[in-house]
Amino acid sequence: MANPSPDVPEPEVFPDGPSPDEALRHLRQARVGTLFADEAIFAVAFVADGATGRLVFPVAPQALDASQHVLHVPEESDDSMQLLLTVHPIDRESHEACDRHLAYHGSPRASAWVAASIDSAKWAGLVFDGLALNIPNALREAEPKLVKRANADRDALRGACARRAGVEPAEPLCVGVDPDGLDVRARFGIVRVAFDEPTETREAAEAAIDRLLGKI
Secondary structure, eight states: OOOOOTTSOOOOOOTTOOOHHHHHHHHHTOOEEEEEETTEEEEEEOEEOTTTOOEEEEEOGGGGGOSOEEEEESSSSTTOEEEEEEEEEEOTTTOHHHHHHHHHHOSOSOOEEEEEEEEEEEETTEEEEGGGTOOOOTTTTTHHHHHHHHTTOHHHHHHHHHHHHSOOOSSOEEEEEETTEEEEEETTEEEEEEOSSOOOSHHHHHHHHHHHTTOO
């Protein structure tokens, strides 16, 4: 693991409080959390469903019986993002996002799968409506080609991870792209490699990826 370079982003500071877009960007940086299902606590790894923005993850079956589900991202702490969820059981075999989860996190131990809608979120002293966070991936249709583009030069991708996230995976593999950045799988988990600015079109995302890889 490499030491963080000067290009690694500084901790987020919002003098006037974060905007909904900043809250969404913060959520997209995380792929793990701590789920409170009433009094029970579960560590979960999740992905975002590109079509709906809902969070998809496997969980122990007993968690489905809880009356309330709160997800702390990335973990339970004073500054974590707290998401109030409504969970919907889904069929692993027929839901596309379950395959996405396997690409991100490998085979899970938990046997029940859910797609969780965000009802509201609390972060940085503010409360956000879930509608601001249940956002489909605007790059969903172009994502396979964008992933391929990011993986075309693994050495350059490794360098991008080192510069932007302060880690240098031995075998980096891009597994997802959204308007705010790349999700890169490493042996120790998912590395978030953020773009300099949001990208809403395929062309803008291609240029952002090329900049990350040092091609332009």
